[in-house]
Amino acid sequence: MSGVSVKTVSRALNGEPYVSQETAQRVWTAAAQLGFRLNVLARELRSGAASTTVGLLIGDLANPFWSGIARGVEREISRRGLRLITASTDEDPALEWSLTKDMLDRRVRALLVVPTTGDHSYLEADRRQGLTVVYLDRPPSHVLADVILLDNAGGARAAADHLLSYGHRRIAVIGDVPRLNTHRERLAGFRSAMERAGVTEWEQYLRTESHDAHAAEADTRSLMAMSTPPTALFTMNNWNTTGALRVLKDWPNDGSAPALIGFDDLDLGDVVNVSVIEHDPEEMGRLAAVTALARIDGDEGPPRSVVMPTHLVARGSGERPPRSSSS
Amino acid sequence: MSGVSVKTVSRALNGEPYVSQETAQRVWTAAAQLGFRLNVLARELRSGAASTTVGLLIGDLANPFWSGIARGVEREISRRGLRLITASTDEDPALEWSLTKDMLDRRVRALLVVPTTGDHSYLEADRRQGLTVVYLDRPPSHVLADVILLDNAGGARAAADHLLSYGHRRIAVIGDVPRLNTHRERLAGFRSAMERAGVTEWEQYLRTESHDAHAAEADTRSLMAMSTPPTALFTMNNWNTTGALRVLKDWPNDGSAPALIGFDDLDLGDVVNVSVIEHDPEEMGRLAAVTALARIDGDEGPPRSVVMPTHLVARGSGERPPRSSSS
DNA sequence: CTGAAAGCGCTAACAG
DNA sequence: CTGTTAGCGCTTTCAG
Numbered sequence: 001m002s003g004v005s006v007k008t009v010s011r012a013l014n015g016e017p018y019v020s021q022e023t024a025q026r027v028w029t030a031a032a033q034l035g036f037r038l039n040v041l042a043r044e045l046r047s048g049a050a051s052t053t054v055g056l057l058i059g060d061l062a063n064p065f066w067s068g069i070a071r072g073v074e075r076e077i078s079r080r081g082l083r084l085i086t087a088s089t090d091e092d093p094a095l096e097w098s099l100t101k102d103m104l105d106r107r108v109r110a111l112l113v114v115p116t117t118g119d120h121s122y123l124e125a126d127r128r129q130g131l132t133v134v135y136l137d138r139p140p141s142h143v144l145a146d147v148i149l150l151d152n153a154g155g156a157r158a159a160a161d162h163l164l165s166y167g168h169r170r171i172a173v174i175g176d177v178p179r180l181n182t183h184r185e186r187l188a189g190f191r192s193a194m195e196r197a198g199v200t201e202w203e204q205y206l207r208t209e210s211h212d213a214h215a216a217e218a219d220t221r222s223l224m225a226m227s228t229p230p231t232a233l234f235t236m237n238n239w240n241t242t243g244a245l246r247v248l249k250d251w252p253n254d255g256s257a258p259a260l261i262g263f264d265d266l267d268l269g270d271v272v273n274v275s276v277i278e279h280d281p282e283e284m285g286r287l288a289a290v291t292a293l294a295r296i297d298g299d300e301g302p303p304r305s306v307v308m309p310t311h312l313v314a315r316g317s318g319e320r321p322p323r324s325s326s327s
Numbered sequence: 328m329s330g331v332s333v334k335t336v337s338r339a340l341n342g343e344p345y346v347s348q349e350t351a352q353r354v355w356t357a358a359a360q361l362g363f364r365l366n367v368l369a370r371e372l373r374s375g376a377a378s379t380t381v382g383l384l385i386g387d388l389a390n391p392f393w394s395g396i397a398r399g400v401e402r403e404i405s406r407r408g409l410r411l412i413t414a415s416t417d418e419d420p421a422l423e424w425s426l427t428k429d430m431l432d433r434r435v436r437a438l439l440v441v442p443t444t445g446d447h448s449y450l451e452a453d454r455r456q457g458l459t460v461v462y463l464d465r466p467p468s469h470v471l472a473d474v475i476l477l478d479n480a481g482g483a484r485a486a487a488d489h490l491l492s493y494g495h496r497r498i499a500v501i502g503d504v505p506r507l508n509t510h511r512e513r514l515a516g517f518r519s520a521m522e523r524a525g526v527t528e529w530e531q532y533l534r535t536e537s538h539d540a541h542a543a544e545a546d547t548r549s550l551m552a553m554s555t556p557p558t559a560l561f562t563m564n565n566w567n568t569t570g571a572l573r574v575l576k577d578w579p580n581d582g583s584a585p586a587l588i589g590f591d592d593l594d595l596g597d598v599v600n601v602s603v604i605e606h607d608p609e610e611m612g613r614l615a616a617v618t619a620l621a622r623i624d625g626d627e628g629p630p631r632s633v634v635m636p637t638h639l640v641a642r643g644s645g646e647r648p649p650r651s652s653s654s
Numbered sequence: 655c656t657g658a659a660a661g662c663g664c665t666a667a668c669a670g
Numbered sequence: 671c672t673g674t675t676a677g678c679g680c681t682t683t684c685a686g
Contacts, residue, residue, distance in 0.1 A: 004673090005672065005673045005674075006663080007665075007674080008673075010663095010664065011672085014665090018671055019672085023672080035452040037432050038432055038663085039432070039662090039663050040432045040433045040434070041371055041372050041378070041434055041662095041664090042664040042678090043663080043664055045368050045369050045677095046666085046677080046678050047678045047679095048666090049664085053412070060398065061394055061397050062391070062394055062397075062398035062609065064389075064594070067389055067397075070413070071387065074388060074413070074415060083412050083429065084413055084414070085410050086411055086413055087401065087405070087410060088398065088401060101364075105364050106368065107368055125362040128362075242594065242595060245598045267569065267593065267595070268569060268572065268595040271576050271595075271599055272598055273576075333679080333680080333681095334680095334681075335655090335657075338655095338656085338681095350656085365679085366680070368678095368679080369679035370681075371680090372662050372664090373662050374661065374681095376681080657686075658683105658686095659683090660682090661680100661681100661682095662679105665676100666675105666677100668673105668674085668675085669672100669673080669674075669675100670672080
């Protein structure tokens with residue numbers, strides 16, 4: 001390039017010691033003029049070299065829950081100079097599979113996955129070869145691996161107990177597709193609280209398959225149109241809550257409005273006075289990243305399973321009493 | 328590996344023609360057993376080979392506006408098998424610069440940037456060498472390049488005109504740091520509408536430097552505590568609007584609540600009846616990706632500048648009349 | 655249909 | 671302090 005060997009260029013540009021100030025300077029200016037940059041791909045191709053990317057597979061980057069996770073991961077790994085490759089699976093197992101394969105072909109240093117349903121044993125071979133995988137939000141199927149979860153059952157139980165304590169019995173549940181583990185866990189938690197209280201009326205008010213706000217809105221309307229409508233609603237994710245709020249927004253102020261508790265907080269949750277089961281997506285992403293980094297650093301301990309707490313935030317909607325309680 | 332040459336393996340695994348069914352089959356099973364995968368890094372290192380990653384630099388992945396952009400970009404590039412490397416700049420020009428350099432070292436196929444302020448001519452050398460760069464949301468400084476913008480001035484003007492038409496004169500403006508082009512454009516649009524209407528009272532109600540909801544909340548409180556408070560508010564981004572809504576939420580229902588229009592829509596915007604200047608972040612990301620892909624495909628036309636429309640969505644908060652208008 | 659050789663750009667190891 | 675060599679894993683080119 002300017003009379004020096006490639007190795008000297010490498011040393012200078014990487015700020016390694018054992019290069020004279022003068023030579024380094026010359027290399028720097030020459031590189032700047034020629035627009036020369038070190039090629040990270042080549043660097044990472046070398047034998048024994050580790051890649052500096054981390055793969056993240058989430059459901060949908062545009063959902064605040066998942067973008068929060070992504071932000072937490074990014075924040076943590078960037079402190080180590082690692083970059084984030086993100087992809088949305090749309091909750092499609094086949095897409096998750098092909099994206100996973102793509103990430104591995106790219107030799108990501110670690111793979112963080114919010115798993116959709118499906119068998120995840122297809123990663124076992126790679127894990128044995130040293131691939132770091134951390135699952136988020138939902139446990140993988142047929143696999144023992146590091147995983148960061150929410151206390152889904154506990155949160156749902158807290159929601160149910162809260163509503164029960166205000167005298168509600170006819171409590172409707174609106175949730176996502178039952179295929180998702182989070183959905184099932186939340187439903188199980190809810191169910192256990194209801195059973196403990198000896199309440200059975202709610203079963204007829206269970207609505208699933210609502211994957212977006214629109215569907216949840218329709219569910220809410222049909223529930224409230226029943227001859228004996230529910231006196232309370234438990235919406236099991238952020239978009240389900242959004243749908244319910246759209247219906248309740250214009251509800252007549254005659255005391256007939258159902259109580260509402262939603263899983264996941266909302267950006268304007270405090271403004272609309274919606275009671276929620278709150279948690280911290282960004283911290284969840286951060287923890288997953290920390291776990292992955294520990295594995296990269298050689299942590300060989302048994303698979304870790306972290307369950308993050310949830311908190312009931314009472315803001316009003318969950319504290320409305322039933323209008324005409326039948327028990 | 329199993330008696331075949333590397334080239335045959337390459338051919339088989341890439342599904343190239345001119346490999347016998349039988350051989351291909353053998354390679355496939357052997358690869359599966361050994362957990363062998365093609366190395367994309369090596370592939371992309373080859374001379375003339377193009378990388379299959381696209382870099383995206385945004386302010387903060389956790390802000391729905393930017394995660395929407397990211398989603399739009401991802402959706403579009405994934406159709407071509409390209410993956411997204413995302414990084415948050417926190418609106419820090421120095422960080423933007425170092426992240427940019429990092430992306431280039433990784434040989435991203437294209438770089439999409441929401442620029443913070445600063446001189447962006449440092450990318451010119453790389454652009455001349457064929458690097459595809461598309462700017463989003465804000466124009467770069469001192470550079471002529473492809474850029475996808477919002478009609479910031481037009482949107483702000485529409486907000487001002489709307490409030491003016493309802494009789495407001497004392498209109499407060501709450502905005503982000505003036506350093507940001509979007510802020511200045513919106514303010515300029517607002518100002519032009521006010522000037523055309525011959526209104527000057529608003530200048531004393533201008534508040535900037537509110538980069539989050541918390542600061543905007545404080546601004547709103549102090550504004551409303553003035554001896555002659557504003558009768559309307561124009562909040563210039565999503566988080567500023569959120570802050571204002573927190574204050575207005577518990578405002579006495581005596582007709583003294585200020586009108587409110589916010590720039591950017593909010594997830595629960597329809598539930599809280601907030602009037603907004605709405606636009607489509609995901610489409611913006613998609614357009615940027617489309618532009619970048621066209622350049623990659625050889626489009627050599629002059630730099631393209633797309634201005635995306637905004638729409639005023641009247642939901643109630645922007646249609647409140649002033650309590651005791653002074654004009 | 656299959657294989658051998660070359661080279662992408664980098665850095666570790668080993669000389670000067 | 672600086673240079674040489676080798677090899678990471680892939681695919682293009684050219685020969686079988």
